[in-house]
Amino acid sequence: MTPSKPDPHTLSSRASRVVLAMALVTAISGYFMGLRQVDRAHGPGASEARQAALFPTAAPNRTSVSPAPSSQEAPTIVDYAGLGNSGLRPNAHWKSSLESLRRDDGRRGAGSTAAAALLPASDAERLLAVKRRAGRRAFDGAPPVVPHPVDATSSANCRVCHAEGLVVRDVVAPRMSHPEMGNCTQCHVPSGGGVPGVASEWSLALAANDFVGKASVGRGSRAWPGAPPTIPHATWMRENCSSCHGTTGLAGLRTSHPERALCTQCHVPDGGFAPGLAEIAELAGSGPGPGLNAPR
């Protein structure tokens, strides 16, 4: 990709939204990174980009396509020297601001109201959500892969969007369910690689694997109609329910009553989904038995 010769017209509008959102993300993360990092000594380019992110109007306008944005707008990336191969395009015609993104109430599209958010999910919506989740996981319970390039070397970049969660039209940056974990890329890796030369013959032969992972059971059980459903998955590392079920969650998973904060008052984990508290508590207890037909 040659950053100085972008051709945004060839992109579909959906794709461009995704790409531009990512460009925005990188610009913002660049801002935060710039605040806390020691200069990586990558020549003058990197520090210039950081300057540009900090003071957008003062940036040297080296890429011809980037008009200087107003202070309300997201900072524009003006120097690509330090960005590596992140699959980015210039975001010059992106007109939104971070403030307005944050205020999105969580329903997709414009004109949604808080009242609309209270509609419980339909079965079809839930199925769709479960399917979409499955697409990013090797099995139910596996850490999801990251559906965008990860150029970041530090988790600060991830936190810019994922700390609170972000909805930009149909693109959702889910809120972290275990923000206390400091090293995001330990478990979450990009699904599309980040290594340049992806189109080369080296990437073409993909891994052939017969593994079939366990699927999500989809929904919890209810003791009787109207009873609060149980939690149909392990809650280990998923203690923050609002991560998936809050306002930035997928439509089929979103709670109909986000105003009630203490989820586990009414929704309890299903016993079948260990590791449960009891298992952890019996730390020193006897382990499970032998596997299939294994003699003792």
Add this chain to the structure above:
Amino acid sequence: MNRRESHVSPRDPVVGGVLVRLADDPAHRQAALTTLAEHPAITLGEAIGDWWTLAVEAENASEGRDLHSWIATVPGVDWVEVVSVHFEGMAEEAGPSPAVEVMA
């Protein structure tokens, strides 16, 4: 089951699942348990960890709230939490077979 179509009247009888945490002092605990057990609308369940389970019946939601407040004032009760509230009217609409649905 369809939550969207359920209508609950505030006048319908209610059955609630309640958790209470009792005082550490054994004498106070016993006094509280006796008081709770004697109340005709309260069924005493079991002790689990720090908690006692109760089932509470009331003729309507308002009476249920009053009962909740009353339990909190019983000497020896440290804390009350309502875990579930069942509205009679709703279950009748939902049909005869309360069941656990599992999607495999």
Add this chain to the structure above:
Amino acid sequence: MNTNTVTASSVPAVSGLDRRRFLKHAALASAAAVAATRSGLTPPAQAVETDTRWDKAPCRFCGTGCHVEVGVRDGKIVGIRGDAKAEVNKGLLCVKGYHVGMILYGKDRLTQPMLRRNGRMEVITWDEAIDVVARRILAAPERFAVYGSGQWTVAEGYASQKLMKAGLANNHIEPNARLCMASAVTGYLSVYGVDEPAGCYDDLDTCDVLILWGNNMAEMHPVLFSRILERRNRGEKIRIIDFSTRRTRTSEFADDYLEFRPQSDLAIANGIAHLLIRSGTYSKEFVEKHCAFKTDTAEHTLDGRPISFADYCRELEAYTPEKVEEISGVPAEKIRMLGELFGRKDVRITSVWCMGMNQHARGTNINRLVHGIHLLSGHWGRPGDAPTSLTGQPSACGTAREVGTLCHLLPGGRVVANPEHRKQSEAIWNLPEGRLNPKPGYHTVQLFEKFCTATDKGGDIQTLFTQVTNPGQSLPNLHKLFKSKQGLEDKFLIVCDVYPTATTELADLILPAAMWVEKNGIYGNSERRTQQWFRMVRPPGNARDDCWMTIAIARRLFELGHPGMKDKEGKFLFTFKNEKGEEVPVWEWERYYDVNVDRALFEEYRLFTRLKHKDLAPYDEYVKARGLRWPVVQQADGSWRETKFRFMEFDDPYVKKGAGIQFYHSVTKDDRAQVWFAPYELPPEVPDAEYPFWLGTGRVLEHWHTGTMTMRVPQLRNAVPHSYVEMHPSDAAEKGFKNGDLVKLKTRRGELELPLWISGRGHPPRGSVFVPFFDERIMINDLTLDAVCPVSKEPDYKKCAVDVQRGSQRSARPPGPTI
């Protein structure tokens, strides 16, 4: 969608009274469920997920030794989760660990034994295969060699060890661990007289300063690194100092990133010692009570030469901060900062390292020096004050180091050259006196040299049997040490593996193996923790356990009359009895699981472990635990107690009462540890006009070793689909390279084309490039140097001289090794 309806209770639509009763019960039940959750009791199980059976196993990948729970349904793995009961990882895994179950299901698993006939691989039966191996051995037992790995289970390594050393009196057995932690071993041996860390991962929970010596912990030991980050998130202050030759993900979390020139870590360590001496902040008390001094000599032996403290100080005089800056490029002020840090008594300092210090032309020396500054400064002997090496393989410690599957070792820290040790081993193995061969075998690099050299030119290894490793990709200087086997007609390579690899390409006989939870196993991790698991699923096709193969080969040799397969009473070396006392012919595959062979071998091996205070508990104790750290010593009440901190009186039962700290395996026999001096020396190859760049190699988070497993997991492969070369943007700009360009790397040993990644995963400084070694289509080890540490014989993969040029046109590449 398949919807099962499970009736929760027979529900009455009968009378109002019944209804009420039901609702009250339901209300109580829901309250009970909530109370149970809050009280740490599990709510009653529901009819979900019960068809998946979960069982414990250590992760198959690195040496951290995380425990996973493996979910099995209908004989297949369907899920993996972190084991919350495991002290090592407390329920957390890394991305490899979460996907470890998928490594069994690559489409191209090897499932049949295959023999090369007229240049083609043909499927044969197991009986034929075992017979071929046995007859090759019988033809020339002394020209047979075994090459295994730190991925061997304890029982597998022990069985191989016994077949070779006890049965064939042949010491040509090596693990690939020679390529990864041999320098750590020689470091521990020459400092403490006994291998493996004194401390454990608990040090990470109490240290104030963590020094990473060339260790990209965020990618290589991410679960341990997260343990540190978690403390930070709790508000604890931990200073992370990242010594590195290239900026990595770890550097992003570090308080100090100190970039040094390859090999100059020797000077830095000496610089710290220099400052401790000069400022008088070394621990006089610790040194007087617990230390003796040694220096490396021109011959580079394990024992070195004893020197006085005064001599030691004199040797260090030259290593002033300014001098160290000149050598290493690390600013003098930073060296002073480190000197002051080590001089402080109020902080606890833990040093960790892995391949950066081990794969080093002076690997033993840098290990000695880092132990030295901890001993000298007294940052030793309290939880959090520890020099600790990490390992890269799941049982590098458990199998390679403890079972001693190296050419000079016997189990339990015995050495073949010591007559006393041979005698002890012969007694345990019930061998006739004098059976064991006193002469060490070939170390790894020699072994492959001898195998790849024509017999008439002195290549006296003719048959090589490899198990659980991929030397065709992981050896250095592959053209010389592996590929030149091609065309040598009398050489015979037997490869036992699970997938086609760079090694199977040159194999004459391929034996398909069971892997991980397809067999019973025991691993030993970096912190002396021995971990056990049971078989959970069946291997595919005709794949079989590695340990069975070894026993079956031994049995065939026994049948063919090899005298070494009998003990001194004429009994077969691998005789196992069931509970009724009947001998079970486990060499017949159908009978192999009639007894637990792992358990039987482990109990035999356990006798060795007591000889050097590395006591292991009975097998059944490990079945119950998520691993135990040796020495595991039985208590008065019959229970078994692990040891977290060795040589320290408060925890190690072998320390004399009142001693405080006792190095009871001291090489000077006076309970002292050795503080070594070793000079900074130039690396064997440095960049010059012809080859102006440094080349370093290593791993990435997503792939493990040669990628044979992780490259078959879509989630991991998609994350990093192929190898690449990292370069500084300014160097790339000077050469006119853009991101993604194909460039050619060339060393004195080979050349390679691969894509360029600027400002990617890692950030090498100017004049230096980095290539990961996981990609079998881009084998960087065609280029690496086979120079070894003179003491540990471990090669230096971390530095050689390379030229970088523009690549040719992109050409179609073969999709990978084929058979």
